Amino acid sequence: MRYTEFTPYDIVLLLQGLSVTLWLFVASTLIGGALGLGFAVVRYYRVLLLRQLVHGLAELLKNSPVLVQLFLVFFGLPVLMKINLTPSQAALITLSGNTAAFVYVIAVSAIEAISRDQIEAARVFGLTRWTILRRVIAPQALAFAIGPLTGLLVNQLQVTSLISVIGVIDLTKVGHILNLRTLKPFIVWAVVGALYYLTAKAVAYAGSRLERRLRAHTDWKGV
Amino acid sequence: MGFDLSILAKHVPFLLEGLWLTTVVCLGALAGSIVLGIVVAACRTAASPLARRLSAIYVDVFRNIPFIVQLFFFYFGLPEVGIYIEAAPTGIIALSIAGGAYTSDVIRAGILAIEPGILEAAEVSGLTRRKIFTMVILPIALRTSIRPLGAVCVNLVLTSSVLSTITLNELTGSAKIVAAETFRPFEVYAALLIAYACLTYAVSGLFGALHRHVNRHTAGEVA
Numbered sequence: 001m002r003y004t005e006f007t008p009y010d011i012v013l014l015l016q017g018l019s020v021t022l023w024l025f026v027a028s029t030l031i032g033g034a035l036g037l038g039f040a041v042v043r044y045y046r047v048l049l050l051r052q053l054v055h056g057l058a059e060l061l062k063n064s065p066v067l068v069q070l071f072l073v074f075f076g077l078p079v080l081m082k083i084n085l086t087p088s089q090a091a092l093i094t095l096s097g098n099t100a101a102f103v104y105v106i107a108v109s110a111i112e113a114i115s116r117d118q119i120e121a122a123r124v125f126g127l128t129r130w131t132i133l134r135r136v137i138a139p140q141a142l143a144f145a146i147g148p149l150t151g152l153l154v155n156q157l158q159v160t161s162l163i164s165v166i167g168v169i170d171l172t173k174v175g176h177i178l179n180l181r182t183l184k185p186f187i188v189w190a191v192v193g194a195l196y197y198l199t200a201k202a203v204a205y206a207g208s209r210l211e212r213r214l215r216a217h218t219d220w221k222g223v
Numbered sequence: 224m225g226f227d228l229s230i231l232a233k234h235v236p237f238l239l240e241g242l243w244l245t246t247v248v249c250l251g252a253l254a255g256s257i258v259l260g261i262v263v264a265a266c267r268t269a270a271s272p273l274a275r276r277l278s279a280i281y282v283d284v285f286r287n288i289p290f291i292v293q294l295f296f297f298y299f300g301l302p303e304v305g306i307y308i309e310a311a312p313t314g315i316i317a318l319s320i321a322g323g324a325y326t327s328d329v330i331r332a333g334i335l336a337i338e339p340g341i342l343e344a345a346e347v348s349g350l351t352r353r354k355i356f357t358m359v360i361l362p363i364a365l366r367t368s369i370r371p372l373g374a375v376c377v378n379l380v381l382t383s384s385v386l387s388t389i390t391l392n393e394l395t396g397s398a399k400i401v402a403a404e405t406f407r408p409f410e411v412y413a414a415l416l417i418a419y420a421c422l423t424y425a426v427s428g429l430f431g432a433l434h435r436h437v438n439r440h441t442a443g444e445v446a
Contacts, residue, residue, distance in 0.1 A: 063377070064419040065384035068395060068412055075402060076409030080226070154287065161289035165388055172291055185299035193288040193296065200287040 004182055017174030018195055024091055024170065025160050029153060031092070032099025039100065040107035041133075054104070061101035066159050070094045074166045091163035098159065102152050110145035111137060143214040150207025154200045161196070171195060228410055234401045241397030242418075248315055248393060249380050255319025256379070257372070260326025264364075265356060267327065268334050278327070285324035291385050293317055298389045314386040322379050329371040333364030366437050373430025377423045384419070394418070 039054045061069065074090035077083065085093075114137055122132045164173035175192035179185050231238075266278035285293065294317045301313065337360060345355045387396035395415065402411040 060416065060420050063381075063423045064416045065381045065395065067384045067387070068398075068415050068419060071395075071399070071402075072409065072412035072416060076412045079407070080409040158287075158289035161291045162385065164291070172289065172295075175292065175295070179295070179299055185296065185303055189292055189296035189300065193284075193292050196289055196292060197284065197287045 006178075006182060006184075006187075010178060013174050013178070014171070014191065014195065017169060017171040018199070020168065021157075021160050021170040021172075022199070024088070024095060024163065024168070025157050028092055028095035028099055028160075029156065031096040032156075033103050035096065035100035036103025037107055039104040040111060043104075043108055044111055044133075058101040058104045061098055062105070066094065066098055067162050067165065069098060070162060070166055087163070087167040090166060091160075091168050095156070095160060095163070099152075099156055102156075103149070106145050106148045106152065107141065109148075110141035113144045114140050139214075143211075143218075146207065146211045146214055150204060150211070153203050153207065157200055157203060158196065226410065227407070228414065230405055230407055231401070231410060231414055234405070237401065238394070238397055241392055241394040242422075244311070244391070245380070245383055245393040248311065248318065248386065248391075249376070249383050251315040252318035252322055252379055252383070253376055255315060256322030256326045256375070259319055259323030260330050261361065263323060263327035264330035264334060267331050282324045282327055285321055290317070290321050290382055291388065293321055294385060294389060310386070310389050310391040314383070314389065314391050318379060318383060318386070321382070322375060325375045325378065326372065329368045329375060330364055332371070333366075333368035334360055336367060337363050369430060369434040369437060373427050373434070376430065377426050380423055380426060381419065 039058065042054050043051050070090065073094045074085060074087065077090075078085050118136060118140075119132060122136045127135070160170065161172040164170050164176065167173075169177075171192055175188050179188045182188065263278045263281060266274040267282070269275060294314070297317045298310070298313050301308065341359065341363070342355065345359045350359070383393060384395040386393055387399060390396075392400065398411050398415045402408040405411065
């Protein structure tokens, strides 16, 4: 017996797929963001050797397809290091690394956007290096970077769809399963596409709200 | 078993075939997305509100839905409506439509950057609207947008790896076959990662050279 019709349970299936996509998106964003920031700080303090290594790694990750990175981690790493990786673990490692590379680039340009005078002024006041980084550089760099970061996150959300290829049951994989069962590609992929679209719009909206709040201090408040 | 690249040697001709297919698909998609991008950019900067609205929706939709979902929509959907084409043309069409959204944004920015004085001069000279667009606006807009077009092309090359999921044996697809045959996935995918990085490096170098060549007389004005 073959169920070629849509059932109410399919909605649950789609939502499950969406939750897997969202979970991996949030987790890889947090890990990748922290890693990328760490890389940027390494560059800011000009740590010898580590700086060149980080830069080279970021360039390599930015200039190669995420699909190949996924294959390298999921198929290559276990064979080379004789370990076991589940598809979700491989996906998390790859997506985090990829996000880190892009966050690094954004963070570096955001730090460089702050004028040297401010840092010199802070030094003259006798602030420590850590206080300068936390109180002077970080707030301004964040306000500068939030726009590009939102763009990056919308992009990374779409990149998560590639993990379906290594067998993670995310939204795209659920779409694939439904498509094979019902043989109604237009409806299935339109619904999956719409879910991705709405999620991306939600991320973009949250980003623009946050940006407005972070930039609120620069608004003209009247005399 | 350690890291041993020499096992790849006898598979190089096979991988080069994949590289050739990647090149052909990318060139086709680049041509397609530039043509589509010019048309859509013309619509987005048109006087008619309807054309502006429709083209904005197209760009919004195709930038916010993952490429793999779009690809499956076409790959499984086209036979449904009686269009039977192979994986390669399907891939070129899907890549062109997705790339067109990004290309149109780049060309639109180029059009909007043109000085109003130039357009007024063209109108005063009595040129028709069609002539103004094809002979005045377009050459200037394309010339200034070569560098961002290079970035779009780099993205096309990276995105073309996704075509391996619809049985198209381009570079990533043939690497998958080699990895399965040799059972040395780490070596294969690590080499592939480097190969893609070199490829995108070459592409952006090529576009940089083109930019310098086309803008050689206006070096002072166009940074």
